[in-house]
Amino acid sequence: MVEKITPMSDDFNQWYTDIIQQAQLADYSPVKGTMVIRPYGYSLWEGVQSYLDKRFKDTGHENAYFPLFIPNSFIQKEAEHVEGFAPELATVTHAGGKELEEPLVVRPTSETIINHMFSKWIKSHRDLPMLINQWANVVRWEMRTRLFLRTSEFLWQEGHTAHKTEEEATLEARQMLDIYAEFAENVAGVSVVKGIKSANERFAGATTTYSIEAMMKDMKALQAGTSHELGQNFSKAFDIQFTDENNELKYPYQTSWGVSTRLIGMIIMAHGDDKGLQLPPKLAPSQVVLIPITPKEEHKEPVMKIVNEINNEIGSKFRVKIDDRENLSPGFKFNEWELKGVPLRIEIGPKDIENGSVVFSRRDGTDDKFSVPISDISKKIDSVLEDIQINMLDSSKKYQEDNTIHVSTKDELIEALNSKPGFVTCYWHENSDDENEIKELTKATLRCYLLDSTETDTAVNDSSQKGNLAIFSKAY
Amino acid sequence: MVEKITPMSDDFNQWYTDIIQQAQLADYSPVKGTMVIRPYGYSLWEGVQSYLDKRFKDTGHENAYFPLFIPNSFIQKEAEHVEGFAPELATVTHAGGKELEEPLVVRPTSETIINHMFSKWIKSHRDLPMLINQWANVVRWEMRTRLFLRTSEFLWQEGHTAHKTEEEATLEARQMLDIYAEFAENVAGVSVVKGIKSANERFAGATTTYSIEAMMKDMKALQAGTSHELGQNFSKAFDIQFTDENNELKYPYQTSWGVSTRLIGMIIMAHGDDKGLQLPPKLAPSQVVLIPITPKEEHKEPVMKIVNEINNEIGSKFRVKIDDRENLSPGFKFNEWELKGVPLRIEIGPKDIENGSVVFSRRDGTDDKFSVPISDISKKIDSVLEDIQINMLDSSKKYQEDNTIHVSTKDELIEALNSKPGFVTCYWHENSDDENEIKELTKATLRCYLLDSTETDTAVNDSSQKGNLAIFSKAY
Numbered sequence: 001m002v003e004k005i006t007p008m009s010d011d012f013n014q015w016y017t018d019i020i021q022q023a024q025l026a027d028y029s030p031v032k033g034t035m036v037i038r039p040y041g042y043s044l045w046e047g048v049q050s051y052l053d054k055r056f057k058d059t060g061h062e063n064a065y066f067p068l069f070i071p072n073s074f075i076q077k078e079a080e081h082v083e084g085f086a087p088e089l090a091t092v093t094h095a096g097g098k099e100l101e102e103p104l105v106v107r108p109t110s111e112t113i114i115n116h117m118f119s120k121w122i123k124s125h126r127d128l129p130m131l132i133n134q135w136a137n138v139v140r141w142e143m144r145t146r147l148f149l150r151t152s153e154f155l156w157q158e159g160h161t162a163h164k165t166e167e168e169a170t171l172e173a174r175q176m177l178d179i180y181a182e183f184a185e186n187v188a189g190v191s192v193v194k195g196i197k198s199a200n201e202r203f204a205g206a207t208t209t210y211s212i213e214a215m216m217k218d219m220k221a222l223q224a225g226t227s228h229e230l231g232q233n234f235s236k237a238f239d240i241q242f243t244d245e246n247n248e249l250k251y252p253y254q255t256s257w258g259v260s261t262r263l264i265g266m267i268i269m270a271h272g273d274d275k276g277l278q279l280p281p282k283l284a285p286s287q288v289v290l291i292p293i294t295p296k297e298e299h300k301e302p303v304m305k306i307v308n309e310i311n312n313e314i315g316s317k318f319r320v321k322i323d324d325r326e327n328l329s330p331g332f333k334f335n336e337w338e339l340k341g342v343p344l345r346i347e348i349g350p351k352d353i354e355n356g357s358v359v360f361s362r363r364d365g366t367d368d369k370f371s372v373p374i375s376d377i378s379k380k381i382d383s384v385l386e387d388i389q390i391n392m393l394d395s396s397k398k399y400q401e402d403n404t405i406h407v408s409t410k411d412e413l414i415e416a417l418n419s420k421p422g423f424v425t426c427y428w429h430e431n432s433d434d435e436n437e438i439k440e441l442t443k444a445t446l447r448c449y450l451l452d453s454t455e456t457d458t459a460v461n462d463s464s465q466k467g468n469l470a471i472f473s474k475a476y
Numbered sequence: 477m478v479e480k481i482t483p484m485s486d487d488f489n490q491w492y493t494d495i496i497q498q499a500q501l502a503d504y505s506p507v508k509g510t511m512v513i514r515p516y517g518y519s520l521w522e523g524v525q526s527y528l529d530k531r532f533k534d535t536g537h538e539n540a541y542f543p544l545f546i547p548n549s550f551i552q553k554e555a556e557h558v559e560g561f562a563p564e565l566a567t568v569t570h571a572g573g574k575e576l577e578e579p580l581v582v583r584p585t586s587e588t589i590i591n592h593m594f595s596k597w598i599k600s601h602r603d604l605p606m607l608i609n610q611w612a613n614v615v616r617w618e619m620r621t622r623l624f625l626r627t628s629e630f631l632w633q634e635g636h637t638a639h640k641t642e643e644e645a646t647l648e649a650r651q652m653l654d655i656y657a658e659f660a661e662n663v664a665g666v667s668v669v670k671g672i673k674s675a676n677e678r679f680a681g682a683t684t685t686y687s688i689e690a691m692m693k694d695m696k697a698l699q700a701g702t703s704h705e706l707g708q709n710f711s712k713a714f715d716i717q718f719t720d721e722n723n724e725l726k727y728p729y730q731t732s733w734g735v736s737t738r739l740i741g742m743i744i745m746a747h748g749d750d751k752g753l754q755l756p757p758k759l760a761p762s763q764v765v766l767i768p769i770t771p772k773e774e775h776k777e778p779v780m781k782i783v784n785e786i787n788n789e790i791g792s793k794f795r796v797k798i799d800d801r802e803n804l805s806p807g808f809k810f811n812e813w814e815l816k817g818v819p820l821r822i823e824i825g826p827k828d829i830e831n832g833s834v835v836f837s838r839r840d841g842t843d844d845k846f847s848v849p850i851s852d853i854s855k856k857i858d859s860v861l862e863d864i865q866i867n868m869l870d871s872s873k874k875y876q877e878d879n880t881i882h883v884s885t886k887d888e889l890i891e892a893l894n895s896k897p898g899f900v901t902c903y904w905h906e907n908s909d910d911e912n913e914i915k916e917l918t919k920a921t922l923r924c925y926l927l928d929s930t931e932t933d934t935a936v937n938d939s940s941q942k943g944n945l946a947i948f949s950k951a952y
Contacts, residue, residue, distance in 0.1 A: 027593065029543045030550070031580060036593055039538035039608070046539065062515035063522065067505045068544075068582075068613055068629050069566075074506070087573055090545075092582065095566035095628075096617030104507060106544075106568065106582075117503065117512055132515070137544055137613065141572030152571075153544050 005339070007274045012218040019268060020147050023277050023340050033145040033152035037261065040340065041148075043285040044264050045155065049135065051187050051282075052157065052259070055179050061131040061159060066113050068137075069104035074112040078237040081111065084204020088140040090152075106139040111205065111230070111256055114160045115238040122162060125244050128252060129172070130162040148265035149222075149476050156260035162240065162252040166231070169253035170208075173227045176257040177210040177451075180225035188263065189280035189392030190214045190270040191400045192224060193423075193471060195448020200435050203256075207231035213447045213471065215400040216269035219421035221447050221475040224266050227257035265476075270396055277341025278363055280392050281385040286321040288314065288381060289342045293330050293349030306374070307348050310358070314378050318385070338363055343388045344381065364388040365395060404471075410460045413472060417442035421474055425450075427467030429459035438472065447471045481815075483750045488694040493623065495744060499753050499816050502623050509621040509628035513737065516816065517624075519761040520740050521631065525611065527663050527758075528633065528735070531655050537607040537635060542589050544613075545580035550588040554713040557587065560680020564616040566628075582615040587681065587706070587732055590636045591714040598638060601720050604728060605648070606638040624741035625698075625952050632736035638716065638728040642707070645729035646684075649703045652733040653686045653927075656701035664739065665756035665868030666690050666746040667876045668700060669899075669947060671924025676911050679732075683707035689923045689947065691876040692745035695897035697923050697949040700742050703733035741952075746872055753817025754839055756868050757861040762797040764790065764857060765818045769806050769825030782850070783824050786834070790854050794861070814839055819864045820857065840864040841871060880947075886936045889948060893918035897950055901926075903943030905935035914948065923947045 003022055006014040020026050025041030037045065053063070069092060076082050085108045092104040107113065114132065122130060135157045145151050159176060163169040177194055184192045197209040206228035213221045234240070235251040244250050271278040281287050290311060292303045307322060314320055321342070323333050330347070337345055347359040357371045362384065372380045403422035407413045416424045417438070428446065435446050449468045459467030479498055482490040496502050501517030513521065529539070545568060552558050561584045568580040583589065590608065598606060615629045635652060639645040653670055660668045673685040682704035689697050711717070711727040720726050747754040757763050766787060768779045783798060790796055797818070799809050806823070813821055823835040833847045838860065848856045879898035883889045892900045893914070904922065911922050925944045935943030 027596070029589070030547055030592060031543050031545045034543040034545065036543065037541040039540050042539050042541055045541075063518050064515050065513040065518055065521075065631060067507050067510040067512065068615065069507050069510065071506055089573075090568050090571035090580075092566050093569045094579075096619070097563055097565075103570075104566075113505070116506060120503070139544065143572070155541060 005274060005276065008217065008272075015272075015274070016265075016269060017147065019272055019276055019339075025264065025268070026147050028147075031152070033142055035147050035151045037155070040285065041264060044267065044279075044283060045261055047283040047285070048183070048259070048263055049157075051183055052179070053135075055183070056133050056157075056159065059175060059179070060129075061133045061161075064132050064134060065136070066110050066117065066134060068107055070107050070110075070113045072103045072105055074116060075105050077112060078205045078234055080233075081205035085109070085140070088142065090139045090141050107136070108138055108140045109256075109258075110134060110136070110138075110158055111160065111234055112238070115234045115240060115254075118160075118162055118235075119238050119240045122240050122242050122252065125164055125242055128162055128164050128242060129168065131159075132161065133157055133159045146265075146476075148268070149262055154260050154262070156258050158258040159256060161255045162235065163254070164242075164244065164250070164252065166253045169229055169255050173208070173210060173229045173255040173257065176255070177212065177225070177227040180227070180257075180259055181212050183259075184212055184214060184224055184263075184266070185393055187280065187282045188267050188270075189282075189389060189396060190224070190266055191393060191397040193400075193448065194451040195471065196451055197226075197448055198430060198432070198435060198446045198470075200432050201445065203228045205230060205233050206256075207233065210451065211448055213473075213475075214266055214270055215396075215403060215423060215473075216266070216476070217272065217399070218269070219403045219423075219473075221423065221471070221473040222262070222266050222269065223447070223475065224263060225257070225259040228255060230254040230256060271341075271392060273365065275335070276339030278365065278392070279341035279343060281343045281389045284341065284343050285319065286340075286342050287319045287385055288344045288346060289321045289323055289337045291323050291330060291333050291337075291345060291347050293347055293352075295350070299350045302353060303348055303350060306353055310346070310348070310374070310377060314381060317378065318381055334361075344384055346377075360384060362388055364391050366391065408460065413460055414438065414441050417444040417472055417474075423447075424472045425469060426460045426472070427457040428470035429462045429465040429467040431461060434461040442472075442474075444472045444474045447473050447475060481750060481752065484693065484748075491748075491750070492745060495748055495752055495815075496623050501740065501744070504623075507628070509618055511623050511627045513631070516761065517740060520743065520755075520759060521737055523759040523761070524659070524735070524739055525633075527659055528655070529611075531659070532609050532633075532635065535651060535655070536605075537609045537637075540608050540610060541612070542586050542593065542610060544583055546583050546586075546589045548579045548581055550592060551581050553588060554681045554709055556709075557681035561585070561616070564618065566615045566617050583612070584614055584616045585732075585734075586610060586612070586614075586634055587636065587710055588714070591710045591716060591730075594636075594638055594711075595714050595716040598716050598718050598728065601640055601718055604638055604640050604718060605644065607635075608637065609633055609635045622741075622952075624744070625738055630736050630738070632734050634734040635732060637731045638711065639730070640718075640720065640726070640728065642729045645705055645731050649684070649686060649705045649731040649733065652731070653688065653701070653703040656703070656733075656735055657688050659735075660688055660690060660700055660739075660742075661869055663756065663758045664743050664746075665758075665865060665872060666700070666742055667869060667873040669876075669924065670927040671947065672927055673702075673924055674906060674908070674911060674922045674946075676908050677921065679704045681706060681709050682732075683709065686927065687924055689949075689951075690742055690746060691872075691879060691899060691949075692742070692952070693748065693875070694745070695879045695899075695949075697899065697947070697951040698738070698742050698745065699923070699951065700739060701733070701735040704731060706730040706732060747868060748817070749841065751811070752815030754841065754868070755817035755819060757819045757865045760817065760819050761795065762816075762818050763795045763861055764820045764822060765797045765799055765813045766822050766824065767799050767806060767809050767813075769823055769828075771826070775826045778829060779824055779826060782829055786822070786824070786850070786853060790857060793854065794857055810837075820860055822853075836860060838864055840867050842867065884936065889936055890914065890917050893920040893948055893950075899923075900948045901945060902936045902948070903933040904946035905938045905941040905943040907937060910937040918948075918950075920948045920950045923949050923951060
């Protein structure tokens with residue numbers, strides 16, 4: 001079952017793939033570039049969904065479902081949008097045994113079809129704000145694919161909203177970015193930076209793209225979620241107009257925002273180690289695994305009695321798995337649950353029972369192992385899981401800080417990016433050509449301008465200009 | 477907002493479409509044959525999902541996700557399967573700017589791709605049973621489409637399982653049929669018949685197809701869910717083999733089962749009336765709507781105070797909506813919430829407050845309207861919603877019984893089917909040609925053989941044979 005995992009330090013990419021396959025998170029599918037999400041991986045996605053869906057609804061959004069197929073002519077309507085997505089489209093040309101009059105595009109994202117519907121539904125200021133979310137699959141034909149991170153088909157949610165004013169749309173786009181950041185940090189335990197994309201990296205059709213960026217354990221950046229202000233680009237392209245309070249016709253301001261199954265890749269690469277996954281307690285499909293230790297046949301009954309008593313006590317409060325499989329050694333089981341990233345392992349053996357205690361083992365890099373009196377179990381699990389959750393975020397934050405440096409000149413920037421991976425911050429004056437130059441010389445990109453930083457200083461790429469604090473890094 | 481709904485008796489089809497559009501359940505999309513599920517309709521689907529997903533997990537199933545695109549060669553592997561689905565396939569021929577070497581089929585159902593993966597995952601009897609479910613969109617190119625009932629793309633769940641023995645597979649297929657029936661009756665409040673399909677109506681590739689059939693308010697049948705025994709058809713076609721306890725190679729026995737957004741069509745057509753939807757309390761997005769009645773400005777404060785107090789008391793226990801929109805008459809609001817099918821309306825006016833009571837109105841065909849003391853509200857809502865839930869199922873059962881007749885000869889069968897809609901039962905000896913003849917003469921089909929009926933009697937289509945109790949009806 002548990003095969004050797006390539007050590008992270010030998011080959012990070014192979015380590016990533018090994019973990020996904022051995023922890024049975026996903027598998028390759030026979031269609032090039034697509035993947036199968038296996039039950040263990042899918043249950044992580046269900047954890048993402050259930051948290052975010054609730055937050056979306058709390059903030060007034062409603063779920064809906066729009067068609068998978070989009071008329072080719074729709075994609076053409078917003079000039080930048082088509083330019084951005086055309087190379088990645090999959091096209092249905094035949095259906096029901098006939099060639100279609102107009103080819104249908106398999107949605108790469110749903111701005112066009114949703115805004116077509118908005119133009120039917122939005123007539124008056126009373127119809128605004130319109131706050132819609134969709135959980136769906138999308139297809140973007142990719143040349144180089146990677147499980148969870150970049151696949152031809154992936155699962156995601158896409159929010160689409162329309163507002164009376166630009167200010168309202170800005171607030172919405174930022175609110176959703178905050179929700180993504182809150183999820184990443186407080187639920188997934190991954191430190192993220194909130195930022196604004198440069199024009200080079202902006203979503204095709206947006207006026208502003210916000211993103212959250214996380215640092216993986218190879219020090220590369222992962223864009224984990226994006227939120228866009230679309231201005232009136234789509235409302236004009238799709239002729240969405242509303243009569244305002246003064247009976248004047250206006251185009252609404254819009255946003256769109258999304259996260260995808262890529263988040264599972266983030267969780268793997270931000271927390272994993274050479275033994276396997278490390279899952280944050282709030283998302284772990286099993287938070288606790290109980291392992292009976294029964295060296296002799298005669299131990300089985302008394303040990304299983306205690307195991308079942310413990311399970312009865314904690315089973316409704318925590319997600320608990322009992323591993324009472326026969327013919328497998330405790331060591332084998334320890335390895336398997338470490339591979340699967342279960343945050344807390346509890347061993348119950350005959351000696352422990354004599355002492356009225358059990359052994360806790362944390363799976364969060366501390367590798368703490370300690371005895372807990374049986375009478376304290378439930379309370380102790382609570383505090384340990386909470387501590388693991390906090391510790392995972394703290395470690396992630398520290399790792400990011402330790403691998404971020406600040407530079408003051410363009411030469412330093414290029415040298416830093418070429419000498420070792422990690423985040424490099426500097427003051428940068430928006431300029432596409434300069435950005436492309438850095439990319440050519442270092443393969444790193446401008447991840448974002450820091451949203452929470454208002455300070456400016458002399459730009460590294462143009463000493464006559466003030467720049468904003470930006471992060472450069474190699475990225476997924 | 478609320479326009480005239482075509483009366484059911486004038487034109488049932490138009491009534492159905494009017495309700496869907498006016499209650500904002502769904503809308504037509506620009507791609508022929510596809511639909512947009514609007515938030516109110518989608519929230520019904522979320523209700524279906526949350527109930528069934530829990531039941532699937534309770535019975536040991538795990539969710540996973542398989543690719544949308546299936547290699548054309550896969551579809552060809554099971555002979556009956558390809559024959560059944562070929563005419564409805566949509567095909568992707570171009571992707572990423574190039575023509576594909578092998579066209580990809582957009583999944584019409586996922587037996588082929590899932591069984592391909594099963595052949596990689598199933599090696600030993602210890603890997604069985606394999607119990608997988610997928611929530612997904614599927615595409616079947618339909619010529620004549622109808623919102624929710626038959627659209628080119630729809631949402632559904634599809635269960636796929638593999639078992640050591642045929643007996644186990646039979647138990648699984650029936651268990652899932654029972655779960656569907658339990659949902660239809662106890663949650664959706666719709667009486668259903670459980671049955672076995674004749675060979676003519678069997679799923680392409682199955683050895684046995686079970687279905688639940690419900691009667692709509694035009695007395696036509698709706699197939700609301702199906703569960704299939706696949707025998708070893710797919711395990712042989714996809715070479716799924718496991719070593720059993722004696723180390724012999726065996727092909728597993730399989731099942732698949734599914735329900736779709738068609739269930740929303742069922743709820744509309746089983747419960748609705750000329751005023752609009754009637755939603756069962758267990759599924760209604762809003763179970764209770766509170767309507768403040770404030771004929772004069774001075775009433776607003778005291779009435780809203782009571783409304784808010786009531787909402788504070790009941791808001792965490794029930795799904796409650798307060799309709800305090802200004803400038804709309806109570807009558808307008810009553811119509812709108814009746815259209816939307818909210819099971820219980822509570823009116824709170826100045827006179828009611830004086831009397832220390834409020835007015836309850838049921839939306840379940842009883843149209844009961846009565847006063848309830850404010851102090852009893854929470855308890856009374858509980859019992860009224862429970863009563864509505866039961867009453868809806870009882871009405872549905874009675875309607876079905878009242879419109880079902882039994883016949884003893886083939887001539888009677890044909891006459892009954894031609895004279896008025898409804899279910900016609902008879903003893904029938906399986907015979908495809910005879911079944912086709914009935915269909916040609918009456919447009920009705922053999923819906924199913926009743927699963928719970930073991931009695932046999934002289935067959936109406938062949939007096940030399942015993943027949944099983946079957947239902948014939950026109951159907952959606």
